[in-house]
Amino acid sequence: MKTILQNINKVFDNRVRLGIMSALMVNENLDFKSLKKLLGVTDGNLASHIKSLQKAGYIVVMKQFIANKPNTSYQISLEGRNAFKKHIDALERLIQLRNK
Amino acid sequence: MEEKDYLQDLSAIKNMMNRSSRFISLSGLSGIMAGSYALIGAWFARSILYKFKHGISYRQINYLTNELWFIAIAVAVFSILTAYVLTSKRAKKNGEEIWDVSTKNLVVAFLIPLLTGGVFGLLLLNQRYFGLIAPITLLFYGLALINASKYTLGTVKYLGFSELILGLLSTYFVGYGLLFWTLGFGVMHIVYGTIMYFRYEKK
Structure with missing residues:
Protein backbone atom coordinates (compact mmCIF):
# COMPACT_ATOMS: atom_id res chain seq x y z
CA MET A 1 0.00 0.00 0.00
CA LYS A 2 2.73 2.40 0.95
CA THR A 3 4.75 1.71 -2.18
CA ILE A 4 1.70 2.31 -4.35
CA LEU A 5 1.03 5.61 -2.66
CA GLN A 6 4.60 6.64 -3.40
CA ASN A 7 3.79 6.27 -7.08
CA ILE A 8 0.82 8.65 -6.83
CA ASN A 9 2.36 11.75 -8.32
CA LYS A 10 1.59 15.04 -6.52
CA VAL A 11 2.17 16.98 -9.73
CA PHE A 12 -0.86 15.27 -11.29
CA SER A 34 -6.08 23.57 -28.88
CA LEU A 35 -5.26 22.80 -25.25
CA LYS A 36 -7.35 25.74 -24.12
CA LYS A 37 -10.33 24.59 -26.20
CA LEU A 38 -10.02 21.01 -24.92
CA LEU A 39 -9.79 21.96 -21.26
CA GLY A 40 -12.06 24.97 -21.24
CA VAL A 41 -9.85 27.06 -18.95
CA THR A 42 -8.57 30.64 -19.04
CA ASP A 43 -5.25 31.65 -20.62
CA GLY A 44 -3.64 32.47 -17.28
CA ASN A 45 -4.79 29.27 -15.61
CA LEU A 46 -3.53 27.11 -18.47
CA ALA A 47 -0.20 28.96 -18.68
CA SER A 48 0.55 28.48 -14.99
CA HIS A 49 -0.19 24.75 -15.11
CA ILE A 50 1.89 24.34 -18.27
CA LYS A 51 4.75 26.10 -16.51
CA SER A 52 4.65 23.75 -13.53
CA LEU A 53 4.60 20.67 -15.77
CA GLN A 54 7.48 22.16 -17.74
CA LYS A 55 9.43 22.79 -14.54
CA ALA A 56 8.93 19.16 -13.53
CA GLY A 57 10.43 18.20 -16.90
CA TYR A 58 7.28 16.42 -18.02
CA ILE A 59 6.53 18.50 -21.09
CA VAL A 60 8.70 20.30 -23.61
CA VAL A 61 7.90 23.57 -25.33
CA MET A 62 8.46 23.87 -29.06
CA LYS A 63 8.50 27.29 -30.61
CA GLN A 64 8.26 27.53 -34.36
CA PHE A 65 6.95 29.72 -37.15
CA ILE A 66 3.91 28.67 -39.16
CA ALA A 67 3.24 30.98 -42.11
CA ASN A 68 5.43 33.67 -40.50
CA LYS A 69 3.42 33.58 -37.29
CA PRO A 70 5.00 32.40 -34.04
CA ASN A 71 3.39 29.21 -32.81
CA THR A 72 4.04 27.53 -29.49
CA SER A 73 3.19 23.89 -29.09
CA TYR A 74 3.76 21.36 -26.35
CA GLN A 75 5.01 17.82 -26.40
CA ILE A 76 5.23 15.22 -23.64
CA SER A 77 8.79 14.27 -22.63
CA LEU A 78 9.96 10.69 -22.16
CA GLU A 79 10.19 11.40 -18.45
CA GLY A 80 6.64 12.76 -18.43
CA MET B 1 -7.80 11.39 -1.16
CA GLU B 2 -10.89 9.18 -1.35
CA GLU B 3 -11.38 6.18 -3.58
CA LYS B 4 -13.99 8.11 -5.51
CA ASP B 5 -11.38 10.66 -6.47
CA TYR B 6 -9.12 7.99 -7.91
CA LEU B 7 -11.95 6.64 -10.01
CA GLN B 8 -12.90 10.11 -11.16
CA ASP B 9 -9.29 10.84 -12.04
CA LEU B 10 -9.05 7.68 -14.12
CA SER B 11 -12.27 8.39 -15.99
CA ALA B 12 -11.17 12.00 -16.56
CA ILE B 13 -7.91 10.72 -18.07
CA LYS B 14 -9.71 8.26 -20.33
CA ASN B 15 -12.27 10.85 -21.35
CA MET B 16 -9.62 13.43 -22.25
CA MET B 17 -7.56 10.89 -24.21
CA ASN B 18 -10.62 10.02 -26.28
CA ARG B 19 -11.89 13.54 -26.68
CA SER B 20 -8.53 14.97 -27.71
CA SER B 21 -7.74 12.32 -30.30
CA ARG B 22 -11.06 11.04 -31.61
CA PHE B 23 -13.95 12.82 -33.26
CA ILE B 24 -17.00 11.12 -31.79
CA SER B 25 -19.81 13.11 -33.39
CA LEU B 26 -19.69 11.30 -36.72
CA SER B 27 -23.33 10.77 -37.57
CA GLY B 28 -24.56 7.23 -38.25
CA LEU B 29 -27.70 8.68 -39.79
CA SER B 30 -25.59 10.30 -42.53
CA GLY B 31 -24.20 6.84 -43.34
CA ILE B 32 -27.76 5.55 -43.78
CA MET B 33 -28.58 8.51 -46.03
CA ALA B 34 -25.39 8.09 -48.11
CA GLY B 35 -26.23 4.41 -48.57
CA SER B 36 -29.74 5.29 -49.73
CA TYR B 37 -28.42 7.86 -52.27
CA ALA B 38 -26.03 5.19 -53.56
CA LEU B 39 -28.90 2.72 -54.00
CA ILE B 40 -30.95 5.29 -55.92
CA GLY B 41 -27.88 6.10 -58.05
CA ALA B 42 -27.29 2.41 -58.72
CA TRP B 43 -30.90 2.00 -59.83
CA PHE B 44 -30.51 4.85 -62.35
CA ALA B 45 -27.17 3.47 -63.53
CA ARG B 46 -28.70 0.03 -64.05
CA SER B 47 -31.60 1.38 -66.08
CA ILE B 48 -29.18 3.35 -68.30
CA LEU B 49 -26.93 0.32 -68.77
CA TYR B 50 -29.99 -1.82 -69.56
CA LYS B 51 -30.72 0.28 -72.65
CA PHE B 52 -27.43 -0.92 -74.13
CA LYS B 53 -27.73 -4.58 -73.30
CA HIS B 54 -27.61 -5.50 -77.01
CA GLY B 55 -24.27 -3.80 -77.57
CA ILE B 56 -23.15 -0.25 -77.90
CA SER B 57 -21.82 1.95 -80.68
CA TYR B 58 -18.70 4.03 -80.30
CA ARG B 59 -20.67 7.28 -80.18
CA GLN B 60 -22.99 5.97 -77.47
CA ILE B 61 -20.05 5.21 -75.19
CA ASN B 62 -19.51 8.92 -74.65
CA TYR B 63 -23.17 9.46 -73.79
CA LEU B 64 -23.09 6.51 -71.41
CA THR B 65 -19.95 7.56 -69.54
CA ASN B 66 -21.29 11.12 -69.20
CA GLU B 67 -24.52 9.86 -67.69
CA LEU B 68 -22.70 7.55 -65.28
CA TRP B 69 -20.30 10.31 -64.25
CA PHE B 70 -23.25 12.58 -63.56
CA ILE B 71 -24.86 9.96 -61.30
CA ALA B 72 -21.61 9.22 -59.44
CA ILE B 73 -20.88 12.90 -58.81
CA ALA B 74 -24.46 13.62 -57.72
CA VAL B 75 -24.37 10.72 -55.22
CA ALA B 76 -20.99 11.88 -53.85
CA VAL B 77 -22.05 15.53 -53.50
CA PHE B 78 -25.35 14.71 -51.78
CA SER B 79 -23.63 12.24 -49.43
CA ILE B 80 -20.90 14.68 -48.40
CA LEU B 81 -23.39 17.51 -47.88
CA THR B 82 -25.69 15.33 -45.76
CA ALA B 83 -22.75 14.02 -43.71
CA TYR B 84 -21.51 17.55 -43.10
CA VAL B 85 -24.89 18.91 -42.02
CA LEU B 86 -25.84 15.98 -39.75
CA THR B 87 -22.36 15.67 -38.24
CA SER B 88 -22.01 19.35 -37.41
CA LYS B 89 -25.46 19.26 -35.85
CA ARG B 90 -24.36 16.39 -33.61
CA ALA B 91 -21.04 18.06 -32.83
CA LYS B 92 -22.91 21.14 -31.68
CA LYS B 93 -25.11 19.01 -29.44
CA ASN B 94 -22.07 17.23 -27.96
CA GLY B 95 -20.22 20.51 -27.48
CA GLU B 96 -17.50 19.24 -29.82
CA GLU B 97 -15.69 21.47 -32.29
CA ILE B 98 -16.28 20.48 -35.92
CA TRP B 99 -12.84 21.74 -36.95
CA ASP B 100 -10.15 20.92 -34.40
CA VAL B 101 -7.03 18.75 -34.11
CA SER B 102 -8.89 15.45 -34.24
CA THR B 103 -11.03 16.34 -37.28
CA LYS B 104 -7.95 17.68 -39.11
CA ASN B 105 -6.15 14.38 -38.43
CA LEU B 106 -9.29 12.52 -39.46
CA VAL B 107 -9.65 14.30 -42.80
CA VAL B 108 -5.95 13.98 -43.68
CA ALA B 109 -5.85 10.28 -42.75
CA PHE B 110 -8.98 9.67 -44.83
CA LEU B 111 -7.96 11.67 -47.90
CA ILE B 112 -4.46 10.25 -48.48
CA PRO B 113 -5.58 6.72 -49.50
CA LEU B 114 -8.79 8.05 -51.05
CA LEU B 115 -7.14 10.59 -53.38
CA THR B 116 -4.42 8.08 -54.30
CA GLY B 117 -7.16 5.62 -55.25
CA GLY B 118 -9.11 8.31 -57.09
CA VAL B 119 -6.13 9.31 -59.27
CA PHE B 120 -5.24 5.64 -59.80
CA GLY B 121 -8.83 4.99 -60.93
CA LEU B 122 -8.74 7.91 -63.39
CA LEU B 123 -5.44 6.66 -64.83
CA LEU B 124 -6.98 3.20 -65.26
CA LEU B 125 -9.99 4.75 -67.03
CA ASN B 126 -7.56 6.51 -69.33
CA GLN B 127 -6.09 3.09 -70.21
CA ARG B 128 -9.64 1.73 -70.63
CA TYR B 129 -9.44 -0.83 -67.82
CA PHE B 130 -13.14 -0.36 -67.05
CA GLY B 131 -13.50 -3.66 -65.22
CA LEU B 132 -11.06 -2.66 -62.50
CA ILE B 133 -12.76 0.60 -61.52
CA ALA B 134 -15.20 -0.94 -59.03
CA PRO B 135 -12.54 -3.03 -57.23
CA ILE B 136 -10.09 -0.10 -57.06
CA THR B 137 -12.65 2.35 -55.65
CA LEU B 138 -13.86 -0.18 -53.06
CA LEU B 139 -10.32 -1.16 -52.01
CA PHE B 140 -9.00 2.38 -51.62
CA TYR B 141 -12.18 3.55 -49.90
CA GLY B 142 -11.81 0.66 -47.43
CA LEU B 143 -8.16 1.56 -46.79
CA ALA B 144 -9.13 5.22 -46.29
CA LEU B 145 -11.77 4.24 -43.71
CA ILE B 146 -9.38 1.97 -41.80
CA ASN B 147 -6.71 4.66 -41.82
CA ALA B 148 -9.15 7.30 -40.55
CA SER B 149 -10.79 5.05 -37.96
CA LYS B 150 -8.13 5.69 -35.32
CA TYR B 151 -9.35 9.28 -35.13
CA THR B 152 -13.05 8.50 -34.82
CA LEU B 153 -15.59 5.86 -33.78
CA GLY B 154 -14.26 2.29 -33.94
CA THR B 155 -17.19 1.05 -36.04
CA VAL B 156 -15.68 2.85 -39.06
CA LYS B 157 -12.84 0.31 -39.07
CA TYR B 158 -15.24 -2.61 -39.59
CA LEU B 159 -16.96 -0.78 -42.42
CA GLY B 160 -13.47 -0.44 -43.94
CA PHE B 161 -12.76 -4.17 -43.63
CA SER B 162 -16.10 -4.97 -45.30
CA GLU B 163 -15.21 -2.69 -48.23
CA LEU B 164 -11.84 -4.44 -48.58
CA ILE B 165 -13.48 -7.88 -48.73
CA LEU B 166 -15.99 -6.64 -51.34
CA GLY B 167 -13.15 -5.00 -53.30
CA LEU B 168 -11.18 -8.24 -53.47
CA LEU B 169 -14.28 -10.27 -54.38
CA SER B 170 -15.12 -7.86 -57.19
CA THR B 171 -11.57 -8.20 -58.53
CA TYR B 172 -12.25 -11.91 -58.86
CA PHE B 173 -15.73 -11.46 -60.34
CA VAL B 174 -14.86 -8.77 -62.88
CA GLY B 175 -17.95 -7.64 -64.77
CA TYR B 176 -20.19 -7.44 -61.72
CA GLY B 177 -18.85 -4.02 -60.77
CA LEU B 178 -22.21 -2.34 -60.34
CA LEU B 179 -23.43 -5.13 -58.06
CA PHE B 180 -20.40 -4.86 -55.78
CA TRP B 181 -20.58 -1.08 -55.86
CA THR B 182 -24.21 -1.24 -54.78
CA LEU B 183 -23.27 -3.59 -51.94
CA GLY B 184 -20.22 -1.55 -50.85
CA PHE B 185 -21.48 2.00 -51.12
CA GLY B 186 -25.19 1.30 -50.64
CA VAL B 187 -25.90 -1.68 -48.41
CA MET B 188 -22.75 -1.48 -46.24
CA HIS B 189 -23.30 2.22 -45.48
CA ILE B 190 -26.86 1.51 -44.42
CA VAL B 191 -25.84 -1.51 -42.28
CA TYR B 192 -22.98 0.22 -40.45
CA GLY B 193 -24.83 3.56 -40.31
CA THR B 194 -27.66 1.76 -38.50
CA ILE B 195 -25.21 0.09 -36.08
CA MET B 196 -23.60 3.47 -35.32
CA TYR B 197 -26.97 5.14 -34.95
CA PHE B 198 -28.23 2.65 -32.38
CA ARG B 199 -24.91 2.39 -30.55
CA TYR B 200 -24.06 6.07 -30.20
CA GLU B 201 -26.96 8.32 -31.13
CA LYS B 202 -30.21 6.84 -29.92
CA LYS B 203 -29.84 7.53 -26.23
Whole structure:
Protein backbone atom coordinates (compact mmCIF):
# COMPACT_ATOMS: atom_id res chain seq x y z
CA MET A 1 0.00 0.00 0.00
CA LYS A 2 2.73 2.40 0.95
CA THR A 3 4.75 1.71 -2.18
CA ILE A 4 1.70 2.31 -4.35
CA LEU A 5 1.03 5.61 -2.66
CA GLN A 6 4.60 6.64 -3.40
CA ASN A 7 3.79 6.27 -7.08
CA ILE A 8 0.82 8.65 -6.83
CA ASN A 9 2.36 11.75 -8.32
CA LYS A 10 1.59 15.04 -6.52
CA VAL A 11 2.17 16.98 -9.73
CA PHE A 12 -0.86 15.27 -11.29
CA ASP A 13 -3.12 15.99 -8.32
CA ASN A 14 -4.97 18.64 -10.30
CA ARG A 15 -7.62 18.36 -13.00
CA VAL A 16 -6.04 20.79 -15.44
CA ARG A 17 -2.58 19.21 -15.22
CA LEU A 18 -4.16 15.76 -15.47
CA GLY A 19 -6.01 16.92 -18.58
CA ILE A 20 -2.93 18.41 -20.23
CA MET A 21 -0.96 15.20 -19.66
CA SER A 22 -3.81 12.96 -20.91
CA ALA A 23 -4.21 14.99 -24.10
CA LEU A 24 -0.46 15.03 -24.76
CA MET A 25 -0.19 11.27 -24.18
CA VAL A 26 -2.29 10.60 -27.29
CA ASN A 27 -1.31 13.57 -29.49
CA GLU A 28 2.16 14.10 -30.93
CA ASN A 29 1.93 17.76 -29.98
CA LEU A 30 -0.75 20.35 -29.26
CA ASP A 31 -0.63 24.13 -29.38
CA PHE A 32 -1.86 26.49 -26.70
CA LYS A 33 -5.14 27.23 -28.45
CA SER A 34 -6.08 23.57 -28.88
CA LEU A 35 -5.26 22.80 -25.25
CA LYS A 36 -7.35 25.74 -24.12
CA LYS A 37 -10.33 24.59 -26.20
CA LEU A 38 -10.02 21.01 -24.92
CA LEU A 39 -9.79 21.96 -21.26
CA GLY A 40 -12.06 24.97 -21.24
CA VAL A 41 -9.85 27.06 -18.95
CA THR A 42 -8.57 30.64 -19.04
CA ASP A 43 -5.25 31.65 -20.62
CA GLY A 44 -3.64 32.47 -17.28
CA ASN A 45 -4.79 29.27 -15.61
CA LEU A 46 -3.53 27.11 -18.47
CA ALA A 47 -0.20 28.96 -18.68
CA SER A 48 0.55 28.48 -14.99
CA HIS A 49 -0.19 24.75 -15.11
CA ILE A 50 1.89 24.34 -18.27
CA LYS A 51 4.75 26.10 -16.51
CA SER A 52 4.65 23.75 -13.53
CA LEU A 53 4.60 20.67 -15.77
CA GLN A 54 7.48 22.16 -17.74
CA LYS A 55 9.43 22.79 -14.54
CA ALA A 56 8.93 19.16 -13.53
CA GLY A 57 10.43 18.20 -16.90
CA TYR A 58 7.28 16.42 -18.02
CA ILE A 59 6.53 18.50 -21.09
CA VAL A 60 8.70 20.30 -23.61
CA VAL A 61 7.90 23.57 -25.33
CA MET A 62 8.46 23.87 -29.06
CA LYS A 63 8.50 27.29 -30.61
CA GLN A 64 8.26 27.53 -34.36
CA PHE A 65 6.95 29.72 -37.15
CA ILE A 66 3.91 28.67 -39.16
CA ALA A 67 3.24 30.98 -42.11
CA ASN A 68 5.43 33.67 -40.50
CA LYS A 69 3.42 33.58 -37.29
CA PRO A 70 5.00 32.40 -34.04
CA ASN A 71 3.39 29.21 -32.81
CA THR A 72 4.04 27.53 -29.49
CA SER A 73 3.19 23.89 -29.09
CA TYR A 74 3.76 21.36 -26.35
CA GLN A 75 5.01 17.82 -26.40
CA ILE A 76 5.23 15.22 -23.64
CA SER A 77 8.79 14.27 -22.63
CA LEU A 78 9.96 10.69 -22.16
CA GLU A 79 10.19 11.40 -18.45
CA GLY A 80 6.64 12.76 -18.43
CA ARG A 81 5.32 9.76 -20.33
CA ASN A 82 6.90 7.35 -17.83
CA ALA A 83 5.76 9.36 -14.81
CA PHE A 84 2.21 9.55 -16.11
CA LYS A 85 2.09 5.82 -16.87
CA LYS A 86 3.27 5.11 -13.33
CA HIS A 87 0.59 7.44 -11.98
CA ILE A 88 -2.22 5.74 -13.94
CA ASP A 89 -0.91 2.36 -12.85
CA ALA A 90 -0.93 3.43 -9.20
CA LEU A 91 -4.50 4.79 -9.51
CA GLU A 92 -5.68 1.49 -10.98
CA ARG A 93 -3.98 -0.58 -8.29
CA LEU A 94 -5.41 1.56 -5.50
CA ILE A 95 -8.92 1.08 -6.83
CA GLN A 96 -8.34 -2.67 -7.13
CA LEU A 97 -7.10 -2.80 -3.54
CA ARG A 98 -10.17 -1.01 -2.22
CA ASN A 99 -12.49 -3.29 -4.14
CA LYS A 100 -11.05 -6.41 -2.53
CA MET B 1 -7.80 11.39 -1.16
CA GLU B 2 -10.89 9.18 -1.35
CA GLU B 3 -11.38 6.18 -3.58
CA LYS B 4 -13.99 8.11 -5.51
CA ASP B 5 -11.38 10.66 -6.47
CA TYR B 6 -9.12 7.99 -7.91
CA LEU B 7 -11.95 6.64 -10.01
CA GLN B 8 -12.90 10.11 -11.16
CA ASP B 9 -9.29 10.84 -12.04
CA LEU B 10 -9.05 7.68 -14.12
CA SER B 11 -12.27 8.39 -15.99
CA ALA B 12 -11.17 12.00 -16.56
CA ILE B 13 -7.91 10.72 -18.07
CA LYS B 14 -9.71 8.26 -20.33
CA ASN B 15 -12.27 10.85 -21.35
CA MET B 16 -9.62 13.43 -22.25
CA MET B 17 -7.56 10.89 -24.21
CA ASN B 18 -10.62 10.02 -26.28
CA ARG B 19 -11.89 13.54 -26.68
CA SER B 20 -8.53 14.97 -27.71
CA SER B 21 -7.74 12.32 -30.30
CA ARG B 22 -11.06 11.04 -31.61
CA PHE B 23 -13.95 12.82 -33.26
CA ILE B 24 -17.00 11.12 -31.79
CA SER B 25 -19.81 13.11 -33.39
CA LEU B 26 -19.69 11.30 -36.72
CA SER B 27 -23.33 10.77 -37.57
CA GLY B 28 -24.56 7.23 -38.25
CA LEU B 29 -27.70 8.68 -39.79
CA SER B 30 -25.59 10.30 -42.53
CA GLY B 31 -24.20 6.84 -43.34
CA ILE B 32 -27.76 5.55 -43.78
CA MET B 33 -28.58 8.51 -46.03
CA ALA B 34 -25.39 8.09 -48.11
CA GLY B 35 -26.23 4.41 -48.57
CA SER B 36 -29.74 5.29 -49.73
CA TYR B 37 -28.42 7.86 -52.27
CA ALA B 38 -26.03 5.19 -53.56
CA LEU B 39 -28.90 2.72 -54.00
CA ILE B 40 -30.95 5.29 -55.92
CA GLY B 41 -27.88 6.10 -58.05
CA ALA B 42 -27.29 2.41 -58.72
CA TRP B 43 -30.90 2.00 -59.83
CA PHE B 44 -30.51 4.85 -62.35
CA ALA B 45 -27.17 3.47 -63.53
CA ARG B 46 -28.70 0.03 -64.05
CA SER B 47 -31.60 1.38 -66.08
CA ILE B 48 -29.18 3.35 -68.30
CA LEU B 49 -26.93 0.32 -68.77
CA TYR B 50 -29.99 -1.82 -69.56
CA LYS B 51 -30.72 0.28 -72.65
CA PHE B 52 -27.43 -0.92 -74.13
CA LYS B 53 -27.73 -4.58 -73.30
CA HIS B 54 -27.61 -5.50 -77.01
CA GLY B 55 -24.27 -3.80 -77.57
CA ILE B 56 -23.15 -0.25 -77.90
CA SER B 57 -21.82 1.95 -80.68
CA TYR B 58 -18.70 4.03 -80.30
CA ARG B 59 -20.67 7.28 -80.18
CA GLN B 60 -22.99 5.97 -77.47
CA ILE B 61 -20.05 5.21 -75.19
CA ASN B 62 -19.51 8.92 -74.65
CA TYR B 63 -23.17 9.46 -73.79
CA LEU B 64 -23.09 6.51 -71.41
CA THR B 65 -19.95 7.56 -69.54
CA ASN B 66 -21.29 11.12 -69.20
CA GLU B 67 -24.52 9.86 -67.69
CA LEU B 68 -22.70 7.55 -65.28
CA TRP B 69 -20.30 10.31 -64.25
CA PHE B 70 -23.25 12.58 -63.56
CA ILE B 71 -24.86 9.96 -61.30
CA ALA B 72 -21.61 9.22 -59.44
CA ILE B 73 -20.88 12.90 -58.81
CA ALA B 74 -24.46 13.62 -57.72
CA VAL B 75 -24.37 10.72 -55.22
CA ALA B 76 -20.99 11.88 -53.85
CA VAL B 77 -22.05 15.53 -53.50
CA PHE B 78 -25.35 14.71 -51.78
CA SER B 79 -23.63 12.24 -49.43
CA ILE B 80 -20.90 14.68 -48.40
CA LEU B 81 -23.39 17.51 -47.88
CA THR B 82 -25.69 15.33 -45.76
CA ALA B 83 -22.75 14.02 -43.71
CA TYR B 84 -21.51 17.55 -43.10
CA VAL B 85 -24.89 18.91 -42.02
CA LEU B 86 -25.84 15.98 -39.75
CA THR B 87 -22.36 15.67 -38.24
CA SER B 88 -22.01 19.35 -37.41
CA LYS B 89 -25.46 19.26 -35.85
CA ARG B 90 -24.36 16.39 -33.61
CA ALA B 91 -21.04 18.06 -32.83
CA LYS B 92 -22.91 21.14 -31.68
CA LYS B 93 -25.11 19.01 -29.44
CA ASN B 94 -22.07 17.23 -27.96
CA GLY B 95 -20.22 20.51 -27.48
CA GLU B 96 -17.50 19.24 -29.82
CA GLU B 97 -15.69 21.47 -32.29
CA ILE B 98 -16.28 20.48 -35.92
CA TRP B 99 -12.84 21.74 -36.95
CA ASP B 100 -10.15 20.92 -34.40
CA VAL B 101 -7.03 18.75 -34.11
CA SER B 102 -8.89 15.45 -34.24
CA THR B 103 -11.03 16.34 -37.28
CA LYS B 104 -7.95 17.68 -39.11
CA ASN B 105 -6.15 14.38 -38.43
CA LEU B 106 -9.29 12.52 -39.46
CA VAL B 107 -9.65 14.30 -42.80
CA VAL B 108 -5.95 13.98 -43.68
CA ALA B 109 -5.85 10.28 -42.75
CA PHE B 110 -8.98 9.67 -44.83
CA LEU B 111 -7.96 11.67 -47.90
CA ILE B 112 -4.46 10.25 -48.48
CA PRO B 113 -5.58 6.72 -49.50
CA LEU B 114 -8.79 8.05 -51.05
CA LEU B 115 -7.14 10.59 -53.38
CA THR B 116 -4.42 8.08 -54.30
CA GLY B 117 -7.16 5.62 -55.25
CA GLY B 118 -9.11 8.31 -57.09
CA VAL B 119 -6.13 9.31 -59.27
CA PHE B 120 -5.24 5.64 -59.80
CA GLY B 121 -8.83 4.99 -60.93
CA LEU B 122 -8.74 7.91 -63.39
CA LEU B 123 -5.44 6.66 -64.83
CA LEU B 124 -6.98 3.20 -65.26
CA LEU B 125 -9.99 4.75 -67.03
CA ASN B 126 -7.56 6.51 -69.33
CA GLN B 127 -6.09 3.09 -70.21
CA ARG B 128 -9.64 1.73 -70.63
CA TYR B 129 -9.44 -0.83 -67.82
CA PHE B 130 -13.14 -0.36 -67.05
CA GLY B 131 -13.50 -3.66 -65.22
CA LEU B 132 -11.06 -2.66 -62.50
CA ILE B 133 -12.76 0.60 -61.52
CA ALA B 134 -15.20 -0.94 -59.03
CA PRO B 135 -12.54 -3.03 -57.23
CA ILE B 136 -10.09 -0.10 -57.06
CA THR B 137 -12.65 2.35 -55.65
CA LEU B 138 -13.86 -0.18 -53.06
CA LEU B 139 -10.32 -1.16 -52.01
CA PHE B 140 -9.00 2.38 -51.62
CA TYR B 141 -12.18 3.55 -49.90
CA GLY B 142 -11.81 0.66 -47.43
CA LEU B 143 -8.16 1.56 -46.79
CA ALA B 144 -9.13 5.22 -46.29
CA LEU B 145 -11.77 4.24 -43.71
CA ILE B 146 -9.38 1.97 -41.80
CA ASN B 147 -6.71 4.66 -41.82
CA ALA B 148 -9.15 7.30 -40.55
CA SER B 149 -10.79 5.05 -37.96
CA LYS B 150 -8.13 5.69 -35.32
CA TYR B 151 -9.35 9.28 -35.13
CA THR B 152 -13.05 8.50 -34.82
CA LEU B 153 -15.59 5.86 -33.78
CA GLY B 154 -14.26 2.29 -33.94
CA THR B 155 -17.19 1.05 -36.04
CA VAL B 156 -15.68 2.85 -39.06
CA LYS B 157 -12.84 0.31 -39.07
CA TYR B 158 -15.24 -2.61 -39.59
CA LEU B 159 -16.96 -0.78 -42.42
CA GLY B 160 -13.47 -0.44 -43.94
CA PHE B 161 -12.76 -4.17 -43.63
CA SER B 162 -16.10 -4.97 -45.30
CA GLU B 163 -15.21 -2.69 -48.23
CA LEU B 164 -11.84 -4.44 -48.58
CA ILE B 165 -13.48 -7.88 -48.73
CA LEU B 166 -15.99 -6.64 -51.34
CA GLY B 167 -13.15 -5.00 -53.30
CA LEU B 168 -11.18 -8.24 -53.47
CA LEU B 169 -14.28 -10.27 -54.38
CA SER B 170 -15.12 -7.86 -57.19
CA THR B 171 -11.57 -8.20 -58.53
CA TYR B 172 -12.25 -11.91 -58.86
CA PHE B 173 -15.73 -11.46 -60.34
CA VAL B 174 -14.86 -8.77 -62.88
CA GLY B 175 -17.95 -7.64 -64.77
CA TYR B 176 -20.19 -7.44 -61.72
CA GLY B 177 -18.85 -4.02 -60.77
CA LEU B 178 -22.21 -2.34 -60.34
CA LEU B 179 -23.43 -5.13 -58.06
CA PHE B 180 -20.40 -4.86 -55.78
CA TRP B 181 -20.58 -1.08 -55.86
CA THR B 182 -24.21 -1.24 -54.78
CA LEU B 183 -23.27 -3.59 -51.94
CA GLY B 184 -20.22 -1.55 -50.85
CA PHE B 185 -21.48 2.00 -51.12
CA GLY B 186 -25.19 1.30 -50.64
CA VAL B 187 -25.90 -1.68 -48.41
CA MET B 188 -22.75 -1.48 -46.24
CA HIS B 189 -23.30 2.22 -45.48
CA ILE B 190 -26.86 1.51 -44.42
CA VAL B 191 -25.84 -1.51 -42.28
CA TYR B 192 -22.98 0.22 -40.45
CA GLY B 193 -24.83 3.56 -40.31
CA THR B 194 -27.66 1.76 -38.50
CA ILE B 195 -25.21 0.09 -36.08
CA MET B 196 -23.60 3.47 -35.32
CA TYR B 197 -26.97 5.14 -34.95
CA PHE B 198 -28.23 2.65 -32.38
CA ARG B 199 -24.91 2.39 -30.55
CA TYR B 200 -24.06 6.07 -30.20
CA GLU B 201 -26.96 8.32 -31.13
CA LYS B 202 -30.21 6.84 -29.92
CA LYS B 203 -29.84 7.53 -26.23
